[in-house]
Amino acid sequence: MRLARDLAASLLAAVRSVGGYTLFAARVLAAVPGALPRPGLVIAQVYNTGALSLVIIMLSGLFVGMVLGLQGFDLLQRFGSEESLGTAAALSLLKELGPVVTALLFAGRAGTALAAEIGLMRATDQLAAMEMMAVDPLRRVIVPRFLGGVIAMPLLAAIFSMIGIFGAQLIGVQLMGVDPGHFWSQMRAAVEFGDVMEGAIKSAVFGALCSLIAVYEGYHAVPTAEGVGRATTRSVVIASVIVLLVDYLLTAVML
Amino acid sequence: MRQTRAIELGTGLFVLLGFAALFFLVTQITSREFGLGSSGYRVTAAFDQIGGLKIGAPVSMAGVTIGRVERIEYDFDRYQARVTLRIEEQYDRIPEDSDAGIYTAGLLGGQYVGIGPGGADVFLADGAELQFTQSAVVLENLISKFLFSKAAEEGAQ
Numbered sequence: 001m002r003l004a005r006d007l008a009a010s011l012l013a014a015v016r017s018v019g020g021y022t023l024f025a026a027r028v029l030a031a032v033p034g035a036l037p038r039p040g041l042v043i044a045q046v047y048n049t050g051a052l053s054l055v056i057i058m059l060s061g062l063f064v065g066m067v068l069g070l071q072g073f074d075l076l077q078r079f080g081s082e083e084s085l086g087t088a089a090a091l092s093l094l095k096e097l098g099p100v101v102t103a104l105l106f107a108g109r110a111g112t113a114l115a116a117e118i119g120l121m122r123a124t125d126q127l128a129a130m131e132m133m134a135v136d137p138l139r140r141v142i143v144p145r146f147l148g149g150v151i152a153m154p155l156l157a158a159i160f161s162m163i164g165i166f167g168a169q170l171i172g173v174q175l176m177g178v179d180p181g182h183f184w185s186q187m188r189a190a191v192e193f194g195d196v197m198e199g200a201i202k203s204a205v206f207g208a209l210c211s212l213i214a215v216y217e218g219y220h221a222v223p224t225a226e227g228v229g230r231a232t233t234r235s236v237v238i239a240s241v242i243v244l245l246v247d248y249l250l251t252a253v254m255l
Numbered sequence: 256m257r258q259t260r261a262i263e264l265g266t267g268l269f270v271l272l273g274f275a276a277l278f279f280l281v282t283q284i285t286s287r288e289f290g291l292g293s294s295g296y297r298v299t300a301a302f303d304q305i306g307g308l309k310i311g312a313p314v315s316m317a318g319v320t321i322g323r324v325e326r327i328e329y330d331f332d333r334y335q336a337r338v339t340l341r342i343e344e345q346y347d348r349i350p351e352d353s354d355a356g357i358y359t360a361g362l363l364g365g366q367y368v369g370i371g372p373g374g375a376d377v378f379l380a381d382g383a384e385l386q387f388t389q390s391a392v393v394l395e396n397l398i399s400k401f402l403f404s405k406a407a408e409e410g411a412q
Binding site for chain 1: 265269274276280285
């Protein structure tokens with residue numbers, strides 16, 4: 001009896017948070033035009049979320065590409081088609097690994113920072129103080145961070161894919177001895193402009209989702225030290241799950 | 256002031272690097288060719304069977320790519336497939352009586368249009384049609400023909 005009641009309560013809470021997210025997303029989108037007259041705020045957030053994530057993205061891209069080179073070579077060699085390594089590495093990086101791994105790293109590196117920052121503003125009543133001064137915190141704080149993430153993410157994913165392809169080339173061509181001409185020419189023949197666009201669309205969607213989740217969790221954090229910590233954790237967990245789920249949906253639609 | 260300059264510099268570097276990466280992916284990783292959209296001239300060819308020929312497939316002479324397949328449609332007047340080929344400008348001396356065939360690159364590769372030069376003194380111009388065509392070989396038909404002829408042989412014995 002009690003179990004059933006708890007279950008119903010948590011179900012209700014889940015439905016409520018979906019509604020909360022939708023309404024919050026609508027409010028953020030509605031406030032976007034109001035934030036555009038101050039591009040400096042957005043640029044500062046592109047720096048915070050994008051430029052500061054550059055090192056971790058490049059390092060991860062290099063190693064993911066190198067692993068792809070190694071694994072791809074081992075697998076393709078069994079079918080005697082190791083020349084296709086470039087194609088395999090480029091397509092998997094552009095369409096899946098680039099956008100998804102970048103989004104997961106973004107949620108861990110930039111999403112947590114956003115959630116903690118906004119949660120602390122909430123806990124120290126800075127958001128309330130802005131409202132007192134007739135400054136809309138949505139426009140001044142939330143929207144620039146959201147837009148910063150949307151702009152930074154596709155660029156980060158493109159950098160990730162590019163470095164990854166060089167990593168795969170490093171292992172496949174330099175170490176394993178795949179012919180560099182075959183590596184690049186087969187890749188060029190097989191990869192189409194639409195594949196690059198697919199990755200860019202995916203990463204833009206992931207950027208919007210990750211930053212929206214981070215700012216939502218921070219904005220609605222319980223204003224205590226514990227609440228901010230919990231909001232930070234929740235932002236990573238929710239963002240990671242949502243990214244993987246939406247990735248499946250987007251792939252099914254665009255494939 | 257110094258801090259905002261550092262931020263602007265960092266952001267600028269990041270954005271430039273990002274767009275450079277996108278540019279690299281679009282131009283170096285894909286086979287997309289820019290600026291070729293409307294250059295060159297077009298010729299058409301009618302085939303009974305085009306197999307798996309796709310738009311964007313190469314048109315080649317002696318293995319050299321001289322153009323691309325631009326459009327594929329079905330012609331209800333002749334009940335044939337009409338293929339429009341865009342040939343690059345510098346290849347403007349293809350004899351009028353050349354023949355076109357659809358071949359497969361390698362055993363499992365994509366299909367392409369191969370043009371064999373004829374002997375006429377008049378060259379193909381924009382809008383011309385290749386008169387002599389050879390259809391794509393459909394592997395299933397070939398196999399079934401082979402099997403049926405085998406069975407017929409055994410029946411005769």
